[in-house]
Amino acid sequence: MITSVNGAFARRFFSSVAAASLAAVSTVSAPAPALATEELNALVWCDHTDPALVEPFEKANDVKVNLKDYEGTGAALSILEQSQPGDWDVLVIDGVDVQRAVGLDLLAEIPADKLPTADIFPEVRMEANNMKDGKTYAVTEKFGYNTISYDKTKVDPNDMKDLSVIWSDKYKGRIALYDYYLPMIGLVALGLGKKTAELSDADMPAITEKLSEMKTVSKQVSDVVSSQTALATGEVDILVGGGEWITAALSGEKPNLDWTVPDQGAVRWAQSIGVMKASKKQDLALKFVQYIVSPEGQARLATSSCYWAMPANMKAGEHLTDAQKAALRWNDQTEYLKKTQLYPIPSAELDQKMQDAWTDMMQQ
């Protein structure tokens, strides 16, 4: 059945490809790093894959850190399920899902005296999440907000102070929705005057209805880069679910992009890092965790290439420039922390319902 692409033509034609790739590879001039004696495998969020963050640790400890990034705790669990025990040494996970990982017996206990707990913003220490039965299993490393990002030259910033703008007709067709169901459902709940921590089955009908209204007035539902593209190109003027992690890195280029926390509040996300229980390199893994939460590591993590967001360690401020701090809104954090709530933490059944509601909304 391939006769049609056969023959002399195809031969001549496709021969170029190998040659092209050959040339491409010959341009691989970057020197390979010297062979390290040890390797550390970390399952992380994409901000950890920035060489500027990891290389100093690799050099200092003569170790090669293998990084695999994922999106969403579901994806991480499915990767872990596909792995053998001991394959992974370090895990970065959504702060609200640490208990899930502890429940699955994935994380090792971290001695309290090994962590700079006193330097971490009290609001994001999240003992209820990172600890169980008085034992620490993970530590918060970075946090930020899922709220409203917008183009201040195209919308009235005062409208952005009311969360109900996300389902109102006023900006119909000019809104993008960030494609992650948990914070988005959290935002809807806040808009409805509910607390994210108290969501239950009974709240779903009202939430589903609002999701549907949101979809009707929105232009698209998209991942990070499509959302960013849409906002930067003027395709949309509002991004629901966005925040500093969308706009901070663009602040120099696109000063017209802004974000705010509405009066009803917004959703706060936090990522935690911990050592895998099955890891055969507990000491080295802990060393990596300590590096990440150290002031230097925190400053690099906060401004890593994938996305910017607030470091959990207050002392990171000493290693950040004023411009970086301004982009992160370092000085507004007290107010934001007060006004925001954590992601919802649904049971497995409610989680399924939330995902279904989200999928139904996209298919609507």
Next chain:
Amino acid sequence: MRDMLTKIAAFGYAGLIYGFIFLPVAVLVLFSFQDGRLPVPPFNGFSLQWYEAVFADRKLMAALANSFLVAIVSSVIACLLGFLAAYALARYKLPGSALQRGLLIAPMTVSYLIIALGLLTVLNTFGISLSLWTVGIGHVVINLPLCFAIIYSSMGDHHINIERAARDLGANDFKVMALVTAPMLMPSILAAFFLSVTFSWDEFIIAFLLSRFDVTLPVEIWSLLRSGLNPKTNAIGSLVFLVSVALLAVLELTLFGKTKKS
């Protein structure tokens, strides 16, 4: 007059379609030279900074090398297996040969996503870790049918006499295959090889689902894009494109210019 009109219509149409085909490439290349952090209009001015960034990106360069390795190794295996199978099925009467042909072609009628998921399930079950090898296995699965079909369809019966003559002169099977059959079929074998390389080089979903730390170029570009807009992705896309075009031109003018009549 009528001829003139059809000619204008024909070339007008061709022009439009060529425009359509080149539109995204032109935009891609243009914004790879963007002087600024965003590869979106307006165009701020000409800069080579993103090309420098590409060469300085160790992960991107490693992915480039990985892609090359996977493409070449998987294509060689696919061609070799495809050639042997085609030889056996074209030269010998084997029972159930129609069924065998059907089986070898079958993966071509299945979406890559399904092939990837199936392999992932099996690798999981047997506790095999994901690596570039597993990506390579997947790429052989998708390219083997292609190689087999191309080589098999070019195995004419008129080649048999030459092979028989060689055998009469005392050559064994492997010698016949290596020294007589393969050279006669070289055009199709090369076609199959380069087609495989192209497909493997640009394949995303299998590489995405079956790799772990070492990833291929499309997967690296995917994660690069996840972190937001960046003219670096335009630069790597343009770079691969421009180098291919340059090589294509060189090959056209030298190697294949001479064998045009073949």
Next chain:
Amino acid sequence: MSTITLEDAERRKAWGFVAPALLWTIAFFVVPFLFMAAMSLWSRQSGQIVRAWNLDNYIAFFAKDSLFKGLMNSLEITLIVTVLSVLLAYPLAWIIAERVPKRFQRLALIMAVLPFWTSYVVRSYSWLLVLSKNGVINQTLMTLGVVAEPLEIASNRTATVIGFVHFFVMLLTLTIYANLIQLSPNYRRAAADLGANALQTFWHVILPLTLPGIMTGAFLTFVLCIGDYVTPQILGGNNELVLPQIIMLQLGRRADFPMAAALSIILMLAVTLAYVLCARWLKIERA
């Protein structure tokens, strides 16, 4: 000893040649497929895969609108893309084969598929920029005064279809051209001798002769299009989901392998159906 005849030895050798390819296909294609089919009958409950055999996943597929609609979206988009691509590529292939002077044909063809060598993923993002409100197309149309308001062609089905058609026009131009140049000019001469005009010749002679090539290309388009995740994910703006996107959601958000497996089997049935419909035009022939 005498039981081994020459024929047996030959046959054994032949099996030896074909075995590696067959084994590879069985080990890495047939077996995985069977595993997946088996897994589609399991289910995932409270984060664990339960190995109880049932049809729950398939029932859920038909019961949940959002899942079933995924298949419908996939089929609609794939059919639109396939038909559009053939309609756009055929004339181009014909022009190259018939109107372009022989010595420029190869150049014309190479030009038609050149963008193949930009990365597929990057090219899709490039379309996003081309189609956006301030993109090249809208800017041009508005400058020319063709439209007053920017067209809504990004982040929706139109964008997905454009992205796909772009790729498949290149592929189909190649396959249809290869088919057209194999036609002997005698056919056309004979038809003209019998008094057929250009249109009749095309309709009754050339089109039927190139149909196998078209169907091969169309089937290839169908298979690649319906299984693709990248293009709808980047260009569709999640305003509707196609089946591969839903499959990836099962994997990425729920680690629900059984459901993903069931949906994959359904996707495969759709392709099989298409294959049955085009089967009579698809075959490998030896030269």
